[in-house]
Every structure is written in structure tokens, then in C-alpha cells.
Amino acid sequence: MSGRTRTDFLIVAPPACAPSEPPSGAFLLAAALRARGLEAVLLDLSLEFYMGIFESGGDGQVSKALEFLRGVRGGFTPQNHRTACGFLHRSLAAESLRTGWRTTLMDLEPPTGNHSPSRILAICEEGSAPFGDLYERVLDPALDELKPREVLVSVSYLSQLAGAIDAVKHISRRGIPTTAGGSLLNSLKETGEGSVELGGALGRIEYGDGGSLAGIDPRESMLGHLRWPLTTGRTDYISPRPVVPFALSTGCFWNRCLFCPDRTQPFRRVGPDALVSLLEDAPREFSSKRPVIHLLDSALAPGFLDQALPSLRAAGAAFYGFxxxxxxxxxxxxxxxxxxxxCAMLQFGVESADGRLLDTFCKGTDPGTSGEAVRRAAGLGIRTYCYFLFGLPGEDAQSRIETVDFIERHAAEIDYANISVFNMPVNCELAERAGEFGIRPAHRLRGGDRIRLYLPFTTSGESPRHEVRRFMSEARASNPGLRSILTRTPRWFRAAHLAMLEIDGRRDVLG
Ligand code: SF4
Structure with missing residues (x-):
């Protein structure tokens, strides 16, 4: 990127987010700003952070693991994947010991934890954040060369918060204005807890989808017009095929589940035209690797998916989504x-096999139909990744048994499972109507020095979390179907790699 004059925006994705694909928020912001004629350049500091660790401290096993995870060695099976991730984690564990910051393939946590912006700021001010080498090697040269008018720091995950606070401090010291934004900050704004401390640590924050940066009418979707983003730094993501984040819609077409934290987002269509224009000017060396499209929709609206299929097929790309x-x-x-x-994989929010619970929380699905969707998808060679949610208020032992029975019955059709224990979002209709459901939320920490997305609660004087954990560990021991699904489900890199793994009976994505 030589011979540049001044760049409008440098968009920085701070460590840490999964190094398997471009950080979706930052990538799409750069693509949308470029489509509006602004020069916006994406720098994925998170990928640089991970590769800095793997390339400096890594041994031969780490290089081989990286080659495998990039698809060079073949045999991209769940078992080999687990072994390769083990080697990367050995290297990250050594880094955690060295720095005191817990570092995994999807998490980065300072010694203070990730929930107190002012305590994170204090340790960053002491100079103990582990990014000095990263700034010297990557960020400072990019700032020197691009001379951005402003740096946008994109924060999508809690695991990026400490990296964002430190990056803002570093860039501000150089006299360059910064603005932080992204989906994590949008969600935290809705909870209102710790937002003053967040502003103190991150400086200027811009909420929303970034449309105001390009003067876009708030009623218009920022993602409606996209061009392939300019990038600086490395883009050699750890993935057998490159992944392109894209969404056919924002918000959710169903938008009724009582425990959903995202219901305030308006539902908007993003036409497949944006996908075509995004891919049209992708670099040739990228398109020739047949990218996999990560559809980011909260839930794929069937009509929009149908309309987008010709464009997805024309792109020669595989795709996956919820x-x-x-x-x-x-x-x-x-x-x-x-x-x-x-379609390489569908992620299904089955949640529970107790229809009464699904109705109570307005999920709009039933176990029979969920089972049919999973069966049909698997029969067509589409990988199925099912999400189950235990511990919903009102769940009893029988509900849990029914859900485990559902998993056993469909064990040949469920390729991967995500089993989670219900956490009540601070910002959802259920939290507002807690009393109706016999839920006692813990005292809300207004104005405390902690950010918070979830609210501890009890029902009938107890927290269901311990009981659910005990039940699941017993269920895993006594249900071979559940056990084999959980063994097959990779712990790291999650959806992007899951859509590409070799699974018997499912369509080949890498061949
Ligand atoms: S939980 Fe999922 S399906 Fe339900 S309203 Fe939220 S995004 Fe939509």
C-alpha cells in the first residue's frame, strides 16, 4: 500500500477474535464505507496478534498444525482438527503464562477480567498489556503509511474489549482521533450498565451500524451497498478456504422469542446485489480459492434465502448460517x-424438546418440526449444527430428559451440538416480565464499575445452572449419541471450520 496520501479511516479489529475469518463487523464496515466512496482500510490486529505468537514461539508442530488448518495437508476431519488445535493451544498457554493474560483461540482476558473498563484501563496505563511488539511491528507502520484522518476501533466481542482499550490509548497518544463502535458496544448501550466507565476507557463511541460515518440516512441499511474492502497487514486467515462474512438481513424476521436480546434491531433486507458487488472486485487470488460465505443473519429469512440462492451459486461459494x-x-x-x-451447514436453534417451554417463550418452533428440519437437511448432505438451551425458567427434569432423548433419536443427523445453560440477557422482554415467569433477577448494578450483558436470577429460590451442569455430565456418560456428537464438535474455530470439516454423508466443501 505504497504512495498513499491521507486515508479517511483506518478500521482496526483489536485482539482477540477467531483468526479463521475476517472480523465481520470491521470487514463489512470497511466494505460499506468503500462503496460510499470513502477510503477505509481494514487492519486485523487480532490475526496479527495470533500469528505473532505462533510464528515467534511456535515449534515445528505449530507450523504443521497451521498447515493442516489451512487445508494444505488434507484429512480435514474432526479428530485431526482437535489434534491441530491442541498444538496451537500449547503455544497460547505458554504465552498466557508469560504475559498473565489468558489467551485462547477465541478469548483474551487480562488479569483484571474483562468486565471492568476502568480496571482494564488502569493496567493498560501501567503499560502491562502484551501488545508492544504488535504495535511496533504492525500498527505504527500502518498509521505512518496511511495517515488516517481517524481510526475506527471495532469491538464485536468481550474478548476484544481490553485490546480495544489499549489500542485507543496507543493511537490517541500519537494524536490521531479515534472512535470506537461495534456490536458489543451497541449491546452494552442497551443494558446501560457500566456505560460511563466504558466511555472513560474508550473515549469517543459511535453507536449504530456506522452509517453516520458516511452520512447515510438511519432508515437505510448500511450493508445495502458493498465493495471489497481495502486491507493492510496480513489476511492469511487460518482456514482451508477463505471465509467472507455477509448478511442477507439485519434484525430478525421472527423477532418474538422472549429471551432474545436483539429484538430492538429493526428487521431489514440486504439484497443479494450487495453480495454480487462485494465479490465482483475481490482480488483474483482470493476468488480462485472458492470462498465460503458466512451468512451472519440472526435467522435466515426463507424468502430472502431463496432469492439469494442464484447469487450464492454463481459465486461458486459454499455458505452456512442460522x-x-x-x-x-x-x-x-x-x-x-x-x-x-x-449450502454446507445450517445452524438450527432447536433449544429444547419440551414444546410447552418453547411455546412459553414464544420460540415459534416445535420439537417435531425441528426434528424434520434436521433430518431433511442431513439427508441432503447439509451439515447440521444444533443449539440446545438447558435451564430455561420452568424447565424440569422431564424437559431435560426429553431434550436428551431428542438428541439420541437424531444422533445420526446432528453433526455438531452447542449445549448451553440459559443466561438471562439484561435486555430482553423476559427480564422485563420476570415476575410473570417466577424469576427473581439479582439486584441490577446501576452505575457500578462493571459492564454486564446477563443478569443472574433464581426460580423457586434456586439457580438452575448447577442442577443443569450435573444433569448434563451424567447425560453425556449414559447417552452414546450425545457423547459422539459432542466429541465430534470442535471446541475452537467454531462455525467456519465446522462447515468445512469432512463428515460422512455430508457434501464435500474442500474437494
Ligand atoms: S432468539 Fe433468534 S429467532 Fe428468536 S427472536 Fe432472537 S434472533 Fe430471532
Whole structure:
């Protein structure tokens, strides 16, 4: 990127987020700003951070693991994946010991934890954050060369918060204005807890989708027009095929689940035209590697998916994303057409096999239909990644048993599972109507020095979390189907790699 004059924006994704694909928020912001004629350049400091660790402290095993995870060695099976991730983690564990910052492939936590912006700021001011080499090697040269008018620091995950606070401090010291934004900050704004401390640590914060940076009308979707973003620094993500984040919609077309924290986002369509224009000017060396499209939609709206299939198929790309396992995804031959157009994996929010609980929380799905969606998708060679949620208020032992029975019944069709214990979002309808459901939320910490996305609660004087954990460990021991699904499900890199792994009976993505 030589011979540059002044760049409008340098968009920085701070450590740490998964190094398998571009950070979606920062990537799409750079693509949307570029489509509006602004010169916005993306720098993925998180990828640089991980590769700095792997390349400096790594041994031969780490290099081999990286080659495997980039698809060079073949045999991209869940078992080999687990072994390769083990080597990377050995290197990250050594780094954690050296710095005192807990570092994994999807997390970075300072000694203070990640929930107190002012305590994180204090340790960054002491100079004990582990990014000095990263700034010297990557960030400072980029700032010197690009001379950005402003640096946008994109914070999508809690694991990026400490990295963001330190990066803002470093860039501000150089006299360059910064603005922080991103989905984590948007969510925290809704909770209102710790937001003053967040402002103190991050300086200027811009909420929303970034449209104001380009003077876009707030009623218009920022993602409606995209061009391939300019980048600086490395883009050799740890993945067998490159991954492109994209969304066919923002918000959720269902938008009714009582425990959903995202219901304030308006539902908007993003046309497939934006995908076409995004991929049209992607570098040739990138397109020739047949990218995998990560559809970021909260839930793929069946009509929008149907309309986008020709563009997805034309891109020659495989794709994956979240779909509601409800009647509408089963309508007509939508699943068949999706499979033929490259659908590699669908992520289904099954949640529970207790229909009464699903109705109580307005999930709009039922166990029979979920089972049919999983069966049909698997039969078409689409990988299925099912999400189960235990510990919902009102769940009893029988509900849990029914859900485990569902998993056992569909063990040949469920490729991966995510089992989580319900956490009540601070910002959701259920928290507002807690009393109706016999929920006693813990005291809210207004104005405290802690950010908070979830609210501890009890029902009938108890927290369901301990009981659910005990139940799940017993269920795993006594249910071979559940055990084999959980063994197959990689712990690291999650969805992008899961969509590409070799699974018997599912479509080949890498061949
Ligand atoms: S389907 Fe998902 S995104 Fe949509 S309302 Fe329910 S929980 Fe929220």
C-alpha cells in the first residue's frame, strides 16, 4: 500500500477474535464505507496478534498444525482438527503464562477480567498489556503509511474489549482521533450498565451500524451497498478456504422469542446485489480459492434465502448460517435448492424438546418440526449444527430428559451440538416480565464499575445452572449419541471450520 496520501479511516479489529475469518463487523464496515466512496482500510490486529505468537514461539508442530488448518495437508476431519488445535493451544498457554493474560483461540482476558473498563484501563496505563511488539511491528507502520484522518476501533466481542482499550490509548497518544463502535458496544448501550466507565476507557463511541460515518440516512441499511474492502497487514486467515462474512438481513424476521436480546434491531433486507458487488472486485487470488460465505443473519429469512440462492451459486461459494427449524424452512424445495447452491451447514436453534417451554417463550418452533428440519437437511448432505438451551425458567427434569432423548433419536443427523445453560440477557422482554415467569433477577448494578450483558436470577429460590451442569455430565456418560456428537464438535474455530470439516454423508466443501 505504497504512495498513499491521507486515508479517511483506518478500521482496526483489536485482539482477540477467531483468526479463521475476517472480523465481520470491521470487514463489512470497511466494505460499506468503500462503496460510499470513502477510503477505509481494514487492519486485523487480532490475526496479527495470533500469528505473532505462533510464528515467534511456535515449534515445528505449530507450523504443521497451521498447515493442516489451512487445508494444505488434507484429512480435514474432526479428530485431526482437535489434534491441530491442541498444538496451537500449547503455544497460547505458554504465552498466557508469560504475559498473565489468558489467551485462547477465541478469548483474551487480562488479569483484571474483562468486565471492568476502568480496571482494564488502569493496567493498560501501567503499560502491562502484551501488545508492544504488535504495535511496533504492525500498527505504527500502518498509521505512518496511511495517515488516517481517524481510526475506527471495532469491538464485536468481550474478548476484544481490553485490546480495544489499549489500542485507543496507543493511537490517541500519537494524536490521531479515534472512535470506537461495534456490536458489543451497541449491546452494552442497551443494558446501560457500566456505560460511563466504558466511555472513560474508550473515549469517543459511535453507536449504530456506522452509517453516520458516511452520512447515510438511519432508515437505510448500511450493508445495502458493498465493495471489497481495502486491507493492510496480513489476511492469511487460518482456514482451508477463505471465509467472507455477509448478511442477507439485519434484525430478525421472527423477532418474538422472549429471551432474545436483539429484538430492538429493526428487521431489514440486504439484497443479494450487495453480495454480487462485494465479490465482483475481490482480488483474483482470493476468488480462485472458492470462498465460503458466512451468512451472519440472526435467522435466515426463507424468502430472502431463496432469492439469494442464484447469487450464492454463481459465486461458486459454499455458505452456512442460522436457520429457524420451523415450517417455513421446510416449505417446497427450498432446502433442496439450498443444498444444490452450496449450502454446507445450517445452524438450527432447536433449544429444547419440551414444546410447552418453547411455546412459553414464544420460540415459534416445535420439537417435531425441528426434528424434520434436521433430518431433511442431513439427508441432503447439509451439515447440521444444533443449539440446545438447558435451564430455561420452568424447565424440569422431564424437559431435560426429553431434550436428551431428542438428541439420541437424531444422533445420526446432528453433526455438531452447542449445549448451553440459559443466561438471562439484561435486555430482553423476559427480564422485563420476570415476575410473570417466577424469576427473581439479582439486584441490577446501576452505575457500578462493571459492564454486564446477563443478569443472574433464581426460580423457586434456586439457580438452575448447577442442577443443569450435573444433569448434563451424567447425560453425556449414559447417552452414546450425545457423547459422539459432542466429541465430534470442535471446541475452537467454531462455525467456519465446522462447515468445512469432512463428515460422512455430508457434501464435500474442500474437494
Ligand atoms: S429467532 Fe433468534 S434472533 Fe430471532 S427472536 Fe428468536 S432468539 Fe432472537
Amino acid at each position: 436457520a429457524r427449524p420451523s415450517r417455513d424452512i421446510l416449505e417446497g424445495d427450498l432446502l433442496e435448492k439450498a443444498a444444490e447452491s452450496g
